[in-house]
Amino acid sequence: MLIVGIAGGTGSGKTTVVNKLMKEFPNGEIAVIPQDAYYRDNSHIPPAEREKINFDHPDSLEFSLLIRHLRELRDGRAVEMPVYSYLTCLRSKETIPVRPAKVIVVEGILILSDAELRDMFDIRVFVDADADDRLGRVIQRDILERGRSLLMVLERYHDTVKPSHLQFIEPSKRYADIIIPGGGENEVGIKVLVSIIEKHLAEKEESGETDPEGKV
Secondary structure, three states: OEEEEEEEOOOOOHHHHHHHHHHHOOOOOEEEEEHHHHEOOOOOOOHHHHOOOOOOOHHHEOHHHHHHHHHHHHOOOOEEEEEEEOOOOEEEEEEEEEOOOOEEEEEOOOOOOOHHHHOOOOEEEEEOOOHHHHHHHHHHHHHHHOOOOHHHHHHHHHHHHHHHHHHHHHHHHHHOOEEEOOHHHOHHHHHHHHHHHHHHHHHHHHHOOOOOOOOO
């Protein structure tokens, strides 16, 4: 099993990169675990207070559960991935089953900021993008998908997103093995990543390395 971590700022194009990777490995070879599924459950916090949560701070995430799930997948056991709602800031009672695969892709803004999680990745990727481009994508996404007004998005960006990016996310870029500038539209960068994944898989096949289910 190959574990790939894909980090980058909010709106940098991480999801686009992941989707393009899945098109290159279409036969169930890739399982994707989004960091966003592992935000802490906030049912103990009043609804008005939940809106003030800084989702760009490492403390908002349950890294220990994500790490445990990756270890279980690496050992050949399926896991039940949480489902998190940005609208309610709560975890759903439902979960999503994730089975071991040849490649596990973990995607999220803060995944390179945690040392224990970072050490589990065979390949560390940082998707880089211009701050103005990222802001434009954040505005569009938060209005359409998360029910926020333009004013709410801009206030959140200046109060939490931008400061946390400078404090936690941008510094984590130094841990990346591969930096893809220009976001998800960098076809050359994505092809380089695909070729590196293919090379790693080929090396594992040649060495006879398999996981407990007999997959590479």
